[in-house]
Amino acid sequence: MSGRPKIFDDGEVLSKAAEIFWRQGYEATSTEDLLAAMGIGKGSFYLAFKGGKKELYEKALAQHSDQAIAQFRRELDAAVDPVDYIREFFRRVAQSTKTRHQKGCIFGNAVAELSNVENPMMKRAATHLQGLEALFLDALLRGKQKGTLHSKLPPPLLARLLLNNWNGLGITRRIYPDNEALSELIETQLKILG
Protein backbone atom coordinates (compact mmCIF):
# COMPACT_ATOMS: atom_id res chain seq x y z
CA MET A 1 0.00 0.00 0.00
CA SER A 2 1.21 3.41 -0.89
CA GLY A 3 2.21 5.74 1.91
CA ARG A 4 3.43 9.29 1.62
CA PRO A 5 3.90 10.21 -2.04
CA LYS A 6 7.35 10.91 -3.48
CA ILE A 7 8.01 14.50 -4.30
CA PHE A 8 10.32 13.66 -7.18
CA ASP A 9 10.55 11.56 -10.31
CA ASP A 10 13.45 9.14 -10.54
CA GLY A 11 14.17 9.86 -14.19
CA GLU A 12 14.18 13.60 -13.61
CA VAL A 13 16.57 13.57 -10.68
CA LEU A 14 18.86 11.25 -12.62
CA SER A 15 18.92 13.80 -15.44
CA LYS A 16 19.73 16.58 -13.04
CA ALA A 17 22.44 14.53 -11.36
CA ALA A 18 23.93 13.62 -14.75
CA GLU A 19 24.14 17.30 -15.65
CA ILE A 20 26.12 18.08 -12.47
CA PHE A 21 28.41 15.07 -12.89
CA TRP A 22 28.96 16.10 -16.49
CA ARG A 23 29.92 19.64 -15.54
CA GLN A 24 32.07 18.82 -12.54
CA GLY A 25 33.23 15.24 -12.87
CA TYR A 26 32.59 12.43 -10.40
CA GLU A 27 35.09 13.09 -7.63
CA ALA A 28 34.69 16.86 -7.63
CA THR A 29 30.95 16.55 -7.06
CA SER A 30 29.75 16.29 -3.46
CA THR A 31 26.46 14.73 -2.44
CA GLU A 32 25.43 18.18 -1.25
CA ASP A 33 25.93 19.52 -4.78
CA LEU A 34 23.77 16.70 -6.02
CA LEU A 35 21.02 17.12 -3.44
CA ALA A 36 20.84 20.83 -4.23
CA ALA A 37 20.62 20.16 -7.97
CA MET A 38 18.10 17.37 -7.57
CA GLY A 39 16.04 19.38 -5.11
CA ILE A 40 15.61 16.59 -2.60
CA GLY A 41 16.83 15.97 0.94
CA LYS A 42 19.06 13.33 2.47
CA GLY A 43 16.17 11.27 3.71
CA SER A 44 14.71 10.84 0.26
CA PHE A 45 18.07 10.44 -1.37
CA TYR A 46 19.41 7.60 0.74
CA LEU A 47 16.07 5.86 0.64
CA ALA A 48 16.04 5.91 -3.16
CA PHE A 49 19.77 5.36 -3.68
CA LYS A 50 21.14 3.26 -0.87
CA GLY A 51 24.50 3.09 -2.61
CA GLY A 52 24.89 6.87 -2.32
CA LYS A 53 26.91 8.85 -4.85
CA LYS A 54 28.28 5.78 -6.60
CA GLU A 55 24.89 4.27 -7.32
CA LEU A 56 23.57 7.65 -8.42
CA TYR A 57 26.46 8.13 -10.84
CA GLU A 58 26.02 4.69 -12.33
CA LYS A 59 22.29 5.13 -12.80
CA ALA A 60 22.65 8.67 -14.12
CA LEU A 61 25.25 7.54 -16.66
CA ALA A 62 23.15 4.52 -17.60
CA GLN A 63 20.02 6.59 -18.22
CA HIS A 64 21.95 9.21 -20.18
CA SER A 65 23.55 6.49 -22.25
CA ASP A 66 20.25 4.77 -22.97
CA GLN A 67 18.64 8.03 -24.03
CA ALA A 68 21.54 9.08 -26.23
CA ILE A 69 21.77 5.68 -27.92
CA ALA A 70 18.01 5.60 -28.46
CA GLN A 71 18.04 9.07 -29.99
CA PHE A 72 20.91 8.18 -32.32
CA ARG A 73 19.11 5.07 -33.47
CA ARG A 74 15.85 6.96 -33.95
CA GLU A 75 17.49 9.68 -36.01
CA LEU A 76 19.50 7.17 -37.98
CA ASP A 77 16.35 5.26 -38.84
CA ALA A 78 14.65 8.46 -39.94
CA ALA A 79 17.59 9.61 -42.05
CA VAL A 80 17.45 9.38 -45.83
CA ASP A 81 21.15 8.52 -46.06
CA PRO A 82 22.75 6.82 -43.04
CA VAL A 83 26.22 8.08 -44.00
CA ASP A 84 24.91 11.62 -44.21
CA TYR A 85 23.49 11.16 -40.76
CA ILE A 86 26.97 10.44 -39.44
CA ARG A 87 28.13 13.67 -41.08
CA GLU A 88 25.23 15.50 -39.49
CA PHE A 89 26.07 13.95 -36.14
CA PHE A 90 29.61 15.31 -36.19
CA ARG A 91 28.68 18.66 -37.71
CA ARG A 92 26.40 19.33 -34.77
CA VAL A 93 29.46 19.50 -32.56
CA ALA A 94 30.49 22.64 -34.44
CA GLN A 95 27.10 24.19 -33.73
CA SER A 96 27.38 24.26 -29.95
CA THR A 97 27.60 26.95 -27.33
CA LYS A 98 30.83 27.59 -25.45
CA THR A 99 29.22 26.14 -22.36
CA ARG A 100 28.46 22.95 -24.24
CA HIS A 101 32.01 22.74 -25.55
CA GLN A 102 33.41 23.10 -22.03
CA LYS A 103 31.58 19.98 -20.90
CA GLY A 104 33.11 17.69 -23.50
CA CYS A 105 31.77 14.14 -23.69
CA ILE A 106 30.31 12.83 -20.43
CA PHE A 107 31.46 9.29 -21.20
CA GLY A 108 34.90 10.32 -22.39
CA ASN A 109 35.22 12.35 -19.22
CA ALA A 110 34.31 9.31 -17.16
CA VAL A 111 36.85 7.12 -18.95
CA ALA A 112 39.52 9.77 -18.45
CA GLU A 113 38.75 10.43 -14.80
CA LEU A 114 38.09 6.95 -13.49
CA SER A 115 41.30 5.06 -13.20
CA ASN A 116 40.62 1.40 -12.76
CA VAL A 117 39.07 -0.58 -15.53
CA GLU A 118 37.23 -2.92 -13.20
CA ASN A 119 35.20 -0.03 -11.83
CA PRO A 120 31.53 -0.53 -12.81
CA MET A 121 31.20 3.20 -13.50
CA MET A 122 34.15 3.06 -15.88
CA LYS A 123 32.72 0.01 -17.60
CA ARG A 124 29.42 1.74 -18.07
CA ALA A 125 31.14 4.63 -19.84
CA ALA A 126 33.33 2.36 -21.97
CA THR A 127 30.29 0.32 -22.95
CA HIS A 128 28.47 3.43 -24.09
CA LEU A 129 31.34 4.46 -26.34
CA GLN A 130 31.49 0.96 -27.78
CA GLY A 131 27.76 1.25 -28.35
CA LEU A 132 28.31 4.49 -30.24
CA GLU A 133 30.94 2.75 -32.34
CA ALA A 134 28.46 -0.05 -33.05
CA LEU A 135 25.93 2.53 -34.22
CA PHE A 136 28.53 4.10 -36.49
CA LEU A 137 29.20 0.65 -37.91
CA ASP A 138 25.51 -0.01 -38.40
CA ALA A 139 25.12 3.27 -40.28
CA LEU A 140 28.18 2.52 -42.41
CA LEU A 141 26.91 -0.94 -43.34
CA ARG A 142 23.56 0.51 -44.30
CA GLY A 143 25.41 3.05 -46.41
CA LYS A 144 27.35 0.27 -48.06
CA GLN A 145 24.08 -1.44 -48.91
CA LYS A 146 22.62 1.75 -50.30
CA GLY A 147 25.78 2.54 -52.17
CA THR A 148 26.30 5.89 -50.43
CA LEU A 149 29.48 4.85 -48.64
CA HIS A 150 32.34 5.17 -51.07
CA SER A 151 35.33 4.58 -48.81
CA LYS A 152 37.34 1.46 -49.56
CA LEU A 153 38.26 1.01 -45.90
CA PRO A 154 36.53 -1.82 -44.01
CA PRO A 155 33.49 -0.45 -42.15
CA PRO A 156 34.62 -1.76 -38.73
CA LEU A 157 37.87 0.15 -39.10
CA LEU A 158 35.99 3.25 -40.23
CA ALA A 159 33.72 2.98 -37.21
CA ARG A 160 36.77 2.78 -34.96
CA LEU A 161 38.23 5.86 -36.62
CA LEU A 162 34.99 7.74 -36.11
CA LEU A 163 34.93 6.75 -32.47
CA ASN A 164 38.48 7.98 -32.03
CA ASN A 165 37.58 11.27 -33.71
CA TRP A 166 34.65 11.61 -31.36
CA ASN A 167 36.81 10.87 -28.34
CA GLY A 168 39.32 13.43 -29.54
CA LEU A 169 36.66 16.07 -30.03
CA GLY A 170 35.59 15.67 -26.41
CA ILE A 171 39.01 17.01 -25.43
CA THR A 172 39.80 19.26 -28.39
CA ARG A 173 36.55 21.21 -28.15
CA ARG A 174 37.39 22.10 -24.56
CA ILE A 175 40.75 23.50 -25.64
CA TYR A 176 39.38 25.22 -28.74
CA PRO A 177 35.70 25.97 -28.08
CA ASP A 178 35.47 27.63 -31.47
CA ASN A 179 32.82 26.48 -33.92
CA GLU A 180 34.67 27.66 -37.03
CA ALA A 181 37.89 25.89 -36.15
CA LEU A 182 35.97 22.78 -35.10
CA SER A 183 34.00 22.82 -38.33
CA GLU A 184 37.18 22.87 -40.41
CA LEU A 185 38.56 19.99 -38.34
CA ILE A 186 35.38 17.95 -38.63
CA GLU A 187 34.91 18.48 -42.35
CA THR A 188 38.42 17.25 -42.98
CA GLN A 189 37.93 14.21 -40.79
CA LEU A 190 34.72 13.34 -42.59
CA LYS A 191 36.65 12.95 -45.82
CA ILE A 192 37.55 9.41 -44.77
CA LEU A 193 33.94 8.52 -45.53
CA GLY A 194 34.81 9.08 -49.17
Added chain:
Amino acid sequence: MSGRPKIFDDGEVLSKAAEIFWRQGYEATSTEDLLAAMGIGKGSFYLAFKGGKKELYEKALAQHSDQAIAQFRRELDAAVDPVDYIREFFRRVAQSTKTRHQKGCIFGNAVAELSNVENPMMKRAATHLQGLEALFLDALLRGKQKGTLHSKLPPPLLARLLLNNWNGLGITRRIYPDNEALSELIETQLKILG
Protein backbone atom coordinates in the same frame (compact mmCIF):
# COMPACT_ATOMS: atom_id res chain seq x y z
CA MET B 1 73.40 29.38 5.41
CA SER B 2 72.36 25.83 5.02
CA GLY B 3 70.72 24.06 7.92
CA ARG B 4 69.49 20.48 7.99
CA PRO B 5 69.82 18.94 4.56
CA LYS B 6 66.76 17.99 2.52
CA ILE B 7 66.20 14.27 2.20
CA PHE B 8 64.62 14.58 -1.23
CA ASP B 9 65.11 16.11 -4.61
CA ASP B 10 62.40 18.42 -5.90
CA GLY B 11 62.51 17.07 -9.44
CA GLU B 12 62.27 13.50 -8.25
CA VAL B 13 59.30 13.99 -5.97
CA LEU B 14 57.55 15.93 -8.72
CA SER B 15 58.05 12.94 -11.01
CA LYS B 16 56.66 10.58 -8.41
CA ALA B 17 53.71 12.85 -7.75
CA ALA B 18 53.01 13.15 -11.47
CA GLU B 19 52.91 9.38 -11.77
CA ILE B 20 50.28 9.11 -9.01
CA PHE B 21 48.20 11.94 -10.43
CA TRP B 22 48.42 10.32 -13.84
CA ARG B 23 47.20 6.98 -12.54
CA GLN B 24 44.47 8.26 -10.25
CA GLY B 25 43.51 11.73 -11.42
CA TYR B 26 43.63 14.92 -9.40
CA GLU B 27 40.57 14.70 -7.18
CA ALA B 28 40.88 10.98 -6.44
CA THR B 29 44.42 11.45 -5.13
CA SER B 30 44.78 12.34 -1.45
CA THR B 31 47.81 14.10 -0.02
CA GLU B 32 48.47 10.94 1.93
CA ASP B 33 48.73 9.00 -1.34
CA LEU B 34 51.19 11.60 -2.54
CA LEU B 35 53.28 11.67 0.62
CA ALA B 36 53.54 7.89 0.54
CA ALA B 37 54.59 7.90 -3.12
CA MET B 38 57.04 10.74 -2.66
CA GLY B 39 58.44 9.23 0.51
CA ILE B 40 58.36 12.43 2.54
CA GLY B 41 56.41 13.64 5.57
CA LYS B 42 53.97 16.47 6.06
CA GLY B 43 56.58 18.76 7.55
CA SER B 44 58.77 18.60 4.48
CA PHE B 45 55.86 18.67 2.11
CA TYR B 46 54.13 21.79 3.33
CA LEU B 47 57.48 23.56 3.67
CA ALA B 48 58.34 22.84 0.05
CA PHE B 49 54.82 23.23 -1.37
CA LYS B 50 52.93 25.76 0.68
CA GLY B 51 50.05 25.60 -1.75
CA GLY B 52 49.50 21.93 -0.91
CA LYS B 53 48.06 19.49 -3.43
CA LYS B 54 47.16 22.19 -5.93
CA GLU B 55 50.64 23.61 -6.15
CA LEU B 56 52.10 20.12 -6.35
CA TYR B 57 49.82 19.18 -9.22
CA GLU B 58 50.63 22.33 -11.13
CA LYS B 59 54.37 21.85 -10.70
CA ALA B 60 54.25 18.14 -11.44
CA LEU B 61 52.28 18.79 -14.64
CA ALA B 62 54.61 21.63 -15.59
CA GLN B 63 57.73 19.54 -15.15
CA HIS B 64 56.24 16.60 -17.02
CA SER B 65 55.17 18.91 -19.83
CA ASP B 66 58.59 20.54 -20.08
CA GLN B 67 60.32 17.18 -20.19
CA ALA B 68 57.95 15.74 -22.76
CA ILE B 69 58.15 18.80 -25.01
CA ALA B 70 61.94 18.85 -24.73
CA GLN B 71 62.18 15.17 -25.62
CA PHE B 72 59.90 15.62 -28.62
CA ARG B 73 61.98 18.54 -29.87
CA ARG B 74 65.24 16.64 -29.31
CA GLU B 75 64.03 13.57 -31.20
CA LEU B 76 62.53 15.70 -33.94
CA ASP B 77 65.85 17.49 -34.41
CA ALA B 78 67.66 14.18 -34.56
CA ALA B 79 65.23 12.65 -37.05
CA VAL B 80 66.17 12.27 -40.70
CA ASP B 81 62.65 13.00 -41.84
CA PRO B 82 60.46 15.14 -39.55
CA VAL B 83 57.26 13.69 -41.05
CA ASP B 84 58.51 10.20 -40.37
CA TYR B 85 59.16 11.24 -36.82
CA ILE B 86 55.49 12.12 -36.43
CA ARG B 87 54.65 8.64 -37.72
CA GLU B 88 57.09 7.13 -35.26
CA PHE B 89 55.59 9.20 -32.46
CA PHE B 90 52.12 7.80 -33.07
CA ARG B 91 53.29 4.28 -33.76
CA ARG B 92 54.86 4.14 -30.33
CA VAL B 93 51.37 4.28 -28.84
CA ALA B 94 50.72 0.85 -30.34
CA GLN B 95 53.85 -0.50 -28.65
CA SER B 96 52.76 0.05 -25.09
CA THR B 97 51.92 -2.15 -22.15
CA LYS B 98 48.35 -2.52 -20.95
CA THR B 99 49.28 -0.54 -17.86
CA ARG B 100 50.48 2.29 -20.03
CA HIS B 101 47.31 2.22 -22.10
CA GLN B 102 45.18 2.43 -18.97
CA LYS B 103 46.77 5.73 -18.00
CA GLY B 104 45.90 7.51 -21.21
CA CYS B 105 47.32 11.00 -21.71
CA ILE B 106 48.03 12.86 -18.48
CA PHE B 107 47.15 16.21 -20.05
CA GLY B 108 44.05 14.92 -21.77
CA ASN B 109 43.00 13.45 -18.45
CA ALA B 110 43.50 16.82 -16.78
CA VAL B 111 41.45 18.62 -19.44
CA ALA B 112 38.70 16.03 -19.09
CA GLU B 113 38.63 16.02 -15.30
CA LEU B 114 39.03 19.69 -14.45
CA SER B 115 35.87 21.55 -15.21
CA ASN B 116 36.51 25.24 -15.26
CA VAL B 117 38.69 26.76 -17.91
CA GLU B 118 40.02 29.49 -15.66
CA ASN B 119 41.65 26.91 -13.42
CA PRO B 120 45.46 27.29 -13.66
CA MET B 121 45.87 23.51 -13.64
CA MET B 122 43.49 23.19 -16.57
CA LYS B 123 45.32 25.96 -18.41
CA ARG B 124 48.62 24.21 -17.88
CA ALA B 125 47.27 21.03 -19.46
CA ALA B 126 45.65 22.88 -22.36
CA THR B 127 48.86 24.77 -22.98
CA HIS B 128 50.82 21.55 -23.17
CA LEU B 129 48.49 20.10 -25.78
CA GLN B 130 48.72 23.32 -27.77
CA GLY B 131 52.49 23.01 -27.47
CA LEU B 132 52.30 19.49 -28.86
CA GLU B 133 50.22 20.81 -31.74
CA ALA B 134 52.86 23.49 -32.35
CA LEU B 135 55.52 20.79 -32.50
CA PHE B 136 53.45 18.81 -34.99
CA LEU B 137 53.16 21.97 -37.07
CA ASP B 138 56.89 22.60 -36.85
CA ALA B 139 57.62 19.08 -38.03
CA LEU B 140 55.10 19.40 -40.87
CA LEU B 141 56.60 22.68 -42.04
CA ARG B 142 60.06 21.14 -42.02
CA GLY B 143 58.67 18.25 -44.03
CA LYS B 144 57.16 20.70 -46.48
CA GLN B 145 60.58 22.29 -46.89
CA LYS B 146 62.26 18.95 -47.38
CA GLY B 147 59.55 17.78 -49.71
CA THR B 148 58.61 14.76 -47.60
CA LEU B 149 55.14 16.05 -46.73
CA HIS B 150 52.89 15.28 -49.65
CA SER B 151 49.49 16.19 -48.24
CA LYS B 152 47.76 19.12 -49.90
CA LEU B 153 46.06 20.16 -46.67
CA PRO B 154 47.37 23.27 -44.95
CA PRO B 155 49.91 22.28 -42.26
CA PRO B 156 48.11 24.11 -39.42
CA LEU B 157 44.98 22.12 -40.18
CA LEU B 158 46.99 18.91 -40.36
CA ALA B 159 48.55 19.72 -37.00
CA ARG B 160 45.09 20.23 -35.51
CA LEU B 161 43.98 16.89 -36.93
CA LEU B 162 46.98 15.17 -35.43
CA LEU B 163 46.27 16.77 -32.06
CA ASN B 164 42.69 15.56 -32.21
CA ASN B 165 43.86 12.07 -33.09
CA TRP B 166 46.21 12.17 -30.14
CA ASN B 167 43.45 13.35 -27.82
CA GLY B 168 41.22 10.59 -29.07
CA LEU B 169 43.87 7.95 -28.54
CA GLY B 170 44.14 8.99 -24.89
CA ILE B 171 40.56 7.75 -24.48
CA THR B 172 40.40 5.03 -27.11
CA ARG B 173 43.49 3.22 -25.84
CA ARG B 174 41.86 2.91 -22.43
CA ILE B 175 38.79 1.30 -23.96
CA TYR B 176 40.78 -0.89 -26.36
CA PRO B 177 44.21 -1.47 -24.80
CA ASP B 178 45.13 -3.66 -27.73
CA ASN B 179 48.28 -2.88 -29.72
CA GLU B 180 47.14 -4.60 -32.89
CA ALA B 181 43.83 -2.77 -33.05
CA LEU B 182 45.53 0.50 -32.15
CA SER B 183 48.16 -0.04 -34.81
CA GLU B 184 45.52 -0.49 -37.50
CA LEU B 185 43.77 2.66 -36.30
CA ILE B 186 46.96 4.68 -36.22
CA GLU B 187 48.22 3.55 -39.62
CA THR B 188 44.96 4.60 -41.18
CA GLN B 189 45.03 7.97 -39.46
CA LEU B 190 48.56 8.59 -40.65
CA LYS B 191 47.39 8.40 -44.25
CA ILE B 192 46.33 12.03 -44.03
CA LEU B 193 50.05 12.87 -44.13
CA GLY B 194 49.98 11.66 -47.74
Added chain:
DNA sequence: TCAATTTTGTACTATAAAGTACAAAATACA
Protein backbone atom coordinates in the same frame (compact mmCIF):
# COMPACT_ATOMS: atom_id res chain seq x y z
C1' DT C 1 -11.46 7.76 12.26
C1' DC C 2 -7.63 4.89 12.61
C1' DA C 3 -4.16 1.51 11.28
C1' DA C 4 -0.63 0.46 8.02
C1' DT C 5 2.73 2.09 4.90
C1' DT C 6 6.03 4.93 2.74
C1' DT C 7 8.44 9.26 2.24
C1' DT C 8 10.40 13.32 4.10
C1' DG C 9 13.29 16.55 6.87
C1' DT C 10 16.42 17.19 10.43
C1' DA C 11 19.44 16.34 13.90
C1' DC C 12 23.15 13.62 14.93
C1' DT C 13 27.41 10.65 14.44
C1' DA C 14 31.51 9.14 12.46
C1' DT C 15 35.38 9.67 9.78
C1' DA C 16 38.69 11.16 6.80
C1' DA C 17 41.42 14.52 5.11
C1' DA C 18 43.74 19.01 4.99
C1' DG C 19 46.53 21.90 7.12
C1' DT C 20 49.18 23.97 11.39
C1' DA C 21 52.34 24.18 15.30
C1' DC C 22 56.42 23.21 17.17
C1' DA C 23 60.16 20.73 19.24
C1' DA C 24 63.95 17.94 17.77
C1' DA C 25 67.43 16.92 14.34
C1' DA C 26 71.06 17.98 11.24
C1' DT C 27 73.88 20.81 8.96
C1' DA C 28 77.57 25.28 8.21
C1' DC C 29 80.42 28.36 10.01
C1' DA C 30 82.44 31.31 13.49
Added chain:
DNA sequence: TGTATTTTGTACTTTATAGTACAAAATTGA
Protein backbone atom coordinates in the same frame (compact mmCIF):
# COMPACT_ATOMS: atom_id res chain seq x y z
C1' DT D 1 82.08 24.08 21.01
C1' DG D 2 78.16 26.72 20.19
C1' DT D 3 75.05 29.63 17.43
C1' DA D 4 72.26 30.38 13.46
C1' DT D 5 69.66 28.15 9.97
C1' DT D 6 66.86 24.93 7.68
C1' DT D 7 64.49 20.57 7.46
C1' DT D 8 62.07 16.87 9.55
C1' DG D 9 58.55 14.16 12.14
C1' DT D 10 54.69 14.12 14.97
C1' DA D 11 50.96 15.55 17.45
C1' DC D 12 47.19 18.44 17.18
C1' DT D 13 43.28 21.27 15.27
C1' DT D 14 39.94 22.17 12.12
C1' DT D 15 36.75 21.36 8.72
C1' DA D 16 34.10 19.08 5.33
C1' DT D 17 31.48 15.31 4.08
C1' DA D 18 29.29 10.92 4.04
C1' DG D 19 26.06 8.42 6.09
C1' DT D 20 22.50 7.09 9.97
C1' DA D 21 18.55 7.46 13.06
C1' DC D 22 14.16 8.58 13.79
C1' DA D 23 10.08 11.28 14.52
C1' DA D 24 6.73 13.69 11.79
C1' DA D 25 4.09 13.95 7.57
C1' DA D 26 1.23 12.28 3.97
C1' DT D 27 -1.04 8.96 1.74
C1' DT D 28 -4.55 4.38 1.15
C1' DG D 29 -7.93 1.47 2.59
C1' DA D 30 -10.57 -0.78 6.26
